[in-house]
């Protein structure tokens with residue numbers, strides 16, 4: 001089977017590469033399945049490992065064969081075996097997103113410590129995006145994990161692909177200061193118009209990603225996020241699906257922007273710098 005080998009940059013028929021992809025999908029799906037549990041239980045302060053996974057409608061605990069990521073969903077045709085209530089399609093979507101992001105990480109950054117670290121980051125990204133959609137908040141513990149990962153990242157060799165332009169240690173530290181700008185905007189908004197322009201959780205997320213990616217890629221990510229938020233939210237409001245005063249969860253857009261920036265930001269900044277140089 002021909003698969004993309006990031007080390008060679010071409011399609012190869014190599015058993016090592018095939019095993020790597022299988023590993024990414026098997027472990028990635030298992031973790032993805034666990035993410036559904038985390039997304040549901042973490043904001044409710046429930047234990048993450050107990051009780052066993054159960055149907056949200058009839059509370060029947062799931063057999064292991066009804067709990068196989070994606071496969072069980074397809075096999076049960078999206079319905080609970082006991083109560084035949086529909087299972088939300090977002091469960092298999094969450095499960096699939098994780099190995100897909102892991103696979104992109106591997107294809108872009110190869111088999112490295114950086115890839116391992118970034119894969120934990122992208123998994124946390126999925127949790128943050130969905131909890132923010134559900135609850136309009138980003139739990140501090142998730143930002144804290146990202147902070148620890150960002151600090152470790154300073155000592156990890158970054159593959160060439162991730163930084164086409166030089167990002168110094170200072171650029172990473174300077175990335176933290178972007179959050180200060182948004183904190184100021186938030187305070188001005190609260191003081192003068194009594195509106196929350198940007199949430200505390202979003203600002204903390206910007207701070208830790210600033211440290212992780214450096215200020216250039218972080219700014220780019222926020223630009224992507226804002227652009228996307230306008231593009232999606234404006235039609236939604238226009239169609240009156242949402243009331244004007246409803247605040248929007250900015251987290252998912254930030255996550256999407258940071259992912260784009262992580263994967264292609266370096267090339268975009270490099271291209272831009274070549275234009276003005």
Ligand SMILES: [Zn+2]
Pocket residue numbers: 055056057058059060080081082083084085
């Ligand atoms: Zn059920």
